Amino acid sequence: MNRWRDSAALWATIGTIALLAIWEAFVRIRNVRKFVLLPPSEIASTFLETPGFYIDNIWVTARHLVIGLAIALIVSLTFGALLAAVRPLEHASQPLLVLILVTPWVAYISSIVLWLGRGTPSILFLVSFVTVPAFVYATVGGMRGADPAARELFASIDASRWEVLWRLRLPSALPSLFTAARFNVGLGLAAAYFAEGAALSTDGLGEAGRRAVAFNEGSILWTTILCTAALGILGQVAVLMLERWLLRWHASQRRTTR
């Protein structure tokens, strides 16, 4: 009886249609200027005029995001495992992590470009740099949170550090790592978009958006913005699906019966 009420996909679709309808109506009725907000129908037609242009740029930004996050993850796992094992080091690294979190990128992006050069290296650096703290916190917290009774069990047969790390601490950190990943997809995308516009690169959604602003092209700007949002949603869905599969044992993935 409650099937249709519990269908998440159905309600998400209804919500999306309602949002688009209200958006379209609002822009048309209030006669909002193109540059301020573009109605969805015009975004669609702008996209269809030159789909290749947008798809190419989505692809470039997606690559920046994925490679940047992958670098951040590798650095964070290595660094985090070390911090989880050595408490003084964890305390010592706090100022650095907090500094990365609170300092606005706008302030130092030019220095990065000056240091690493224009284009990809600077963009990848920024994406990785800003997403490292959340991954490190997740790694340290998750690894520390490993079941103490299980740790004793491992110690009772003299498990090596590597075995404890690989078979106990890393899996224990997975749930918090996925939470961080969902947060970092959004953060990393914003960083990639911003860096593309600021690092004098030749392509990417951020660069397309910057040029649209420079040439006062409201429809291109809004189509770029929506493409960026679509990429973000795609990223979230990808993380969610990976999480479903890798964390099928975890409480968060359990189907509740009502």
Next chain:
Amino acid sequence: MHHYSQPVQSGDVSSGNVHGIRATGVSKRFNSVDALSPVDITIARGEVVTLLGPSGCGKTTLLRMIAGLERPTSGTITIDGDSPESASRRKRFGLVPQSPALLPWRTVEANARLLQDINVGANPSSLPDVVELLDRVGLADFRDAYPHELSGGMQQRVGLVRAFALDAPYLLMDEPFAALDEITRADMRHLLATLSEPTNTGVLFVTHSLAEAVYLSDRVVVLSSRPGGVVGTVAVDLARPRVPQLEDDPAFFAIETTLRRLLYSGASAS
């Protein structure tokens, strides 16, 4: 680390026997807390020894020191003449903790195999068949289930299988059934008795339950309240194999009563 293996020669050569677990004058102090007064305890292969004592008297602490997870403040512990650290390196202990401590990302079968999968170099040449052990404890149909799909009693059975799968000469069990209801608990002690029956394993079992102590043990060591010291040791010379009907036997009650008196005298002593 090496000073642990030295006392063997002085302490045990005189008795002519270094086999079994031997704790001599072992005490533990945590900062300002005296957790355990010096105690002597031995566990031979094929023998089930139970530690019975009020809460906080140091039972877990003693068990953890034997397993090499904690250093004694004084005294020596040897396992077949070896230090606890060296014994754990050689996988001589099957530990059954109070909480089942199953890894939620491993299936039942993979959890049961956990101790086999770690420190593989120290495994004996042939290991028990995990699938067969799971079958013996009635979990054959749950091999591919995840721990969260099991009841508390089933989880603890996986914990037992995980320890038995190691085929270690010594099993150390810290109140493994404490969180279970009375009926499941009784089932579990019958199961444990049958599992350990034909083996040559030395078992150190910690419990609060008098019935559990009598049913499973060859000897019960009663500790006084914190800091725990040995109040008395009671031999349980009931026939083996132990069967459930035994719990209605007057001899069973008699031992239970002896233990209760000892326990209460030890609890009021300090």
